[in-house]
Amino acid sequence: IWDCQFSSFDRVVATASGDHTVKLWSLNNFSCVRTFQGHTASVLRVRFLSGGLQLASSGADGLLKLWTIRTFECESTMDSHMDRVWALDMSSDGKTMISGGADSRIIVWDDNTKEIEDAKRATEEENILMEQKLANHLRHKEFDEALKMVLKLDKPRQALKVITAMVENDLQAGLDPCNSLKKHVRGWEMDTTAQILRYARDWNTRARNSDVAMIVVRAIVAVVPTNTLSTADGVPEILAGIIPYAERHFERLDKLISSSYLIDYTLSSMGSLIEEEGDGR
Template identity: 35%
Template sequence: LKESFIVSGSQDLTLKIWKLPESISSKQVKGQLPGMEGLHAACTEKAHDKIMFVSRGTQLVTSGSDGLLKLWTIKTNECVKTLDSHEDKVWGLHSNKLDNALVTGSADSSIVLWKDVTETELAEELAKKEDEILKKQELSNLLHEKRFLKALGLAITLDQPHTALIVIKAILQEPQGKDDLEKNLLRLRNDQKEAILRYCTIWNTNSRNCHEAQCVLNILLTHVPPDTLLQYSGIRGTVEALIPY
């Protein structure tokens, strides 16, 4: 905000931003009380006790009698994160000069140090997306080279049922498709076989994919011992989903 302003917190569960020098309420965030309009679940249940500006004045951190810390974006009046580590009222709320850490003290006799990990999380998310792009390219190469076992394993690693289905369809299009499918499925690890069975419950609901699903089911149910199948963590749900078909 370009204007000079102050922020107040109240026992009525509201935060108000006041312009100066007029001291007129320009923005208000209200809690969850009957007949009150505002942000759903963006409030403290008891009261706002401490308020602090962070992120170069673009956000607020509030602490309340419910022991929760809430991070608010001033421009949108939105609570973007709720932090829960205290069991009682938060009496102390302070930040460092670098504006990347907070310390809170509570009536529950605990002191908690909070660190801003926004940049770390963004970097991790970016690295994850880049890794997924590389794996998708690798998968495309594996399919082109007809390295089906590794392609199927990679699709399961990415947890992409549709991609796994594409691999299975490609295998079945080979001259010895059913034999190749059996050979590749039986070479999978048990956790990978369990994932494929779970995918079958999705494929089997679509008439365009039920043939592939039935091929996979026939192979696994014929060659994997019942005792091994019963060890799969999600086998009950998988069987229940397949029974209607």
């Protein structure tokens, strides 16, 4: 055992040992209540933080790890040291951690949990607002605004939703499914075209999205000259990634069509039998 630390908040003690683990022991009955595994070499130092809810450990593998006691989870691994981390301690306010290693470096770590949570919350709020705006655009069939928004935010899943709605609207109006898409393709820069092709490549990996993906490819190929696509940066590689899955989907459709002939034959035979029975009566 290289180190031990008594908790100021509970009747437990944490130990760091040469078996690559951090253990938490109860002072009531001296039993091991938690074992934290993740270091690949001896654990040299351990400290409590976050009001006794978390542990920080450092090891001979040059890593610092942050553990949540309740869930046994390693929340973060820090690898700025190049050698054994012999020293580890916390500031009095618990917001700063200092580590020192055999690499002759002392590193000060600040707790940025609040900033990360704030950024995550802001992202979630932005996504909710974007989903609301997108739903409003689709409800009013404002496909132009909806598509511009999802492309600007680089949201492939929402882009699939917009293009699917656009295609369905064209089909309901008795138009070619590529009709609206072709109008958009004519106004796209090549970067936007490549972006949409990347989306289509990813959509095409799933059978249920392959029809929309193929409609997108068809609209682009019909509008953009072949020599322009072949010389555009990254586009030939994207198209090469679309082809294998497209061939697989076409083979699947061919098999379904072939199987449908058996259904037609069965129904036709059933009709003949019904007619014969009717004549017999």
